[in-house]
Amino acid sequence: MKQQLFLCLYLIAGIGFAQAQGLPSNPEPGKCYVKCITKDEFRDIEETIQIAPAYTTLEVIPAVYKTIEERVLVKEATKKLIYVPAVYETIEVSYVKRAAGTKLNVIPANFGKDSRILEVYPKTSGWEYKHLEGCSSANKQACAVACFIEYPAQYRTVNISTLANPASTNSTPVQQQNTTYKKRIIKTPARMETVEVPAEHKTIKRQIIASAATTRSIPVSGKSETVRKTILSKKGGIETWESIDCGLLDANLLPILYEYNSARLTADSKRIIDEKLMPLLNGKPVNIELMSHTDSRGDDDYNLSLSQQRANSVVNYLVSKGISRSRLSAKGYGESRLINRCSNGVKCSADDHHKNRRTEFRVLSN
Numbered sequence: 535m536k537q538q539l540f541l542c543l544y545l546i547a548g549i550g551f552a553q554a555q556g557l558p559s560n561p562e563p564g565k566c567y568v569k570c571i572t573k574d575e576f577r578d579i580e581e582t583i584q585i586a587p588a589y590t591t592l593e594v595i596p597a598v599y600k601t602i603e604e605r606v607l608v609k610e611a612t613k614k615l616i617y618v619p620a621v622y623e624t625i626e627v628s629y630v631k632r633a634a635g636t637k638l639n640v641i642p643a644n645f646g647k648d649s650r651i652l653e654v655y656p657k658t659s660g661w662e663y664k665h666l667e668g669c670s671s672a673n674k675q676a677c678a679v680a681c682f683i684e685y686p687a688q689y690r691t692v693n694i695s696t697l698a699n700p701a702s703t704n705s706t707p708v709q710q711q712n713t714t715y716k717k718r719i720i721k722t723p724a725r726m727e728t729v730e731v732p733a734e735h736k737t738i739k740r741q742i743i744a745s746a747a748t749t750r751s752i753p754v755s756g757k758s759e760t761v762r763k764t765i766l767s768k769k770g771g772i773e774t775w776e777s778i779d780c781g782l783l784d785a786n787l788l789p790i791l792y793e794y795n796s797a798r799l800t801a802d803s804k805r806i807i808d809e810k811l812m813p814l815l816n817g818k819p820v821n822i823e824l825m826s827h828t829d830s831r832g833d834d835d836y837n838l839s840l841s842q843q844r845a846n847s848v849v850n851y852l853v854s855k856g857i858s859r860s861r862l863s864a865k866g867y868g869e870s871r872l873i874n875r876c877s878n879g880v881k882c883s884a885d886d887h888h889k890n891r892r893t894e895f896r897v898l899s900n
Contacts (some may be wrong), residue, residue: 609734655688797843841868
């Protein structure tokens, strides 16, 4: 982006300082000034140039033909091979469908029942102490009685299974099974028979040259054209200061509101550009920046690209009206500079979204 250089001058002391800095020497209070570089000046002239030289064309006198007849070979003699297929006959072939074998039968094991008595807790004995109720002695040990107690062992009966006879097998013979299948065998082999195919001829007509083609020369005069061209009449590059409305140095809304998902300039949009920007650009040698925006709907990267297309459409229209492209800068900001609350995920009306699809401009130094 071009470096912006804006200067707002108010009534202050020190005009000599402004002159030393290359600023306007007689600024008016409350005015803003922008530094401009004068453009090259051009003028139109006319020049007659030769656009086509004189030359000579050649006219062709075509050849003359005559027709003759000729007998030609259209198909060569050959031999045709005819395939005679083989002849088959069907026979039956015996084979063993299922071989002889032995079938094994399983005899399951037999079990008996028994029981066993197990000691699950041993016999125990020991001393146990008890306190006598109603004992008046202050010494509690004097009120204790020791008893030797014996507890009998504990037993449990467990049912168990015993193996009477283990599992075994017996065998039964299985007889062999025989059957047949049908088989085709060659009775007469296949062969090829040769048949002679004769050649074919036909009579054709063809043209031969009776007299060859020739040419003759035809002169053509040259052509001239008067061209209007633009030449440099005065070299630019002189630095000047132009007074400008201070409000034009900030972003100014052009009431160009785009259709959804479109960068097309409508007839009303072009009229607004003609009324707002053309007088400024034709009246002062200033540069401007066009800044375009989208609403928040859609993909962020896509909206950034769409906003750049919108800014470019304004620049292209101004260039078509005669404004130099070097004085114009186009910048798309996508949905990064919304003017209301309608950001991603916020429910808004169509009119609120429409307000964000806009183009702004501001004056730049050059």
